[in-house]
Amino acid sequence: MSEALPSGQSAPTVLRIVLGKRLKELRESRGISLEEAAKALSVSHLTIRRIENAQVSLKIPYVRELLRLYAVSDEEARDFTDMAERANEPGWWHNYKTALPDWFRAYVSLETAAQVIRVYEPHYMTGLLQTRDYARAVIRAGFPYEPDDALEHRVDLRLRRQALLQSSEAPSLWVVLEEAALRRLVGGPAVMRAQIEHLLEAVKDPRITLRILPLAAGAHSATSGHMTYFRFRERELQDIVYTEVGLTSAVYLDQRPDVVAHLEAYTRISRLASELLPDPRTYLDQLRKEFSR
Structure with a gap:
């Protein structure tokens, strides 16, 4: 059995879960490792994993840099960033x-x-x-x-x-x-x-x-x-x-x-x-x- 969602103050909104999974899909579809994504942000690979698993809030500068790394179009990146901002709003x-x-x-x-x-x-x-x-x-x-x-x-x-x-x-x-x-x-x-x-x-x-x-x-x-x-x-x-x-x-x-x-x-x-x-x-x-x- 697994605990699908973290509990406590950091319990994520569903939108944050969705966006984390989309970031993971983008990274894997581009053939980019956790370590490579982490290097682009100057963070540890654990931080990337936590972002993808919705265990931390979505820092907008991190999101923008990851989307640039994953070669996402400007329009798609804007839409994604808008959703990330909404995901960080309290329910x-x-x-x-x-x-x-x-x-x-x-x-x-x-x-x-x-x-x-x-x-x-x-x-x-x-x-x-x-x-x-x-x-x-x-x-x-x-x-x-x-x-x-x-x-x-x-x-x-x-x-x-x-x-x-x-x-x-x-x-x-x-x-x-x-x-x-x-x-x-x-x-x-x-x-x-x-x-x-x-x-x-x-x-x-x-x-x-x-x-x-x-x-x-x-x-x-x-x-x-x-x-x-x-x-x-x-x-x-x-x-x-x-x-x-x-x-x-x-x-x-x-x-x-x-x-x-x-x-x-x-x-x-x-x-x-x-x-x-x-x-x-x-x-x-x-x-x-x-x-x-």
């Missing part, structure tokens, strides 16, 4: 850095840029479909001693992430929810009823597909825990899988065997959910009535 989530764990920053960047997002959620409603009250209750459970203002900052971040579903380039969102996630009483019956109503409204969007995996499904191939599978428009970006490790860390996987294994597991549980509960809307409507009693 919208920068304003929420105190509410965003180091290991989750890359996730928000990937989520914002994804064309397709597949989520398996065994415990709670997936974050992109939570109501404010539900999100507040979940986050409060995770941060029981958080001051109210800091807690609301975390809630605001979660709700801000949902804006991507309303954008003109909204991703296709596929969600497999365990039945337990819907029956777990979060915030009380009124909060749950509103959450179910919100979900019923959300799945009217043709870009959102929901599957509910009943408890009767028993053991299955994804019982190891939450996973998110990202697919992107950019040809340079391979699919990436995010999985959580305990309470304070995560792993981002981009090696093909790992990605394929997770996609196959996701496909199996999605198919199983569809077979066992082919009409999730009717189930949700019944559940909403239960929380109304």
Whole structure:
């Protein structure tokens, strides 16, 4: 397994990852070694490797010199440099850095840029479909001693992430929810009823597909825990899988065997959910009535 993205303050934007890969492709297509590229910048070959792996910000003078070395046309170089400048700009989530764990920053960047997002959620409603009250209750459970203002900052971040579903380039969102996630009483019956109503409204969007995996499904191939599978428009970006490790860390996987294994597991549980509960809307409507009693 591999950690596809660095965590912490240097977690890259997707654009920086793309540009790093393009620089690597240009260098290799010209038959230029890491050492030769490094010599042109008067840096070590490790610096070139870090640039190509999006582990450091893109210094514009370095970018220009590399493009000159790789004999890129003036027009292409201007476009590339413009993109590099944008890649160095902080994402919208920068304003929420105190509410965003180091290991989750890359996730928000990937989520914002994804064309397709597949989520398996065994415990709670997936974050992109939570109501404010539900999100507040979940986050409060995770941060029981958080001051109210800091807690609301975390809630605001979660709700801000949902804006991507309303954008003109909204991703296709596929969600497999365990039945337990819907029956777990979060915030009380009124909060749950509103959450179910919100979900019923959300799945009217043709870009959102929901599957509910009943408890009767028993053991299955994804019982190891939450996973998110990202697919992107950019040809340079391979699919990436995010999985959580305990309470304070995560792993981002981009090696093909790992990605394929997770996609196959996701496909199996999605198919199983569809077979066992082919009409999730009717189930949700019944559940909403239960929380109304």
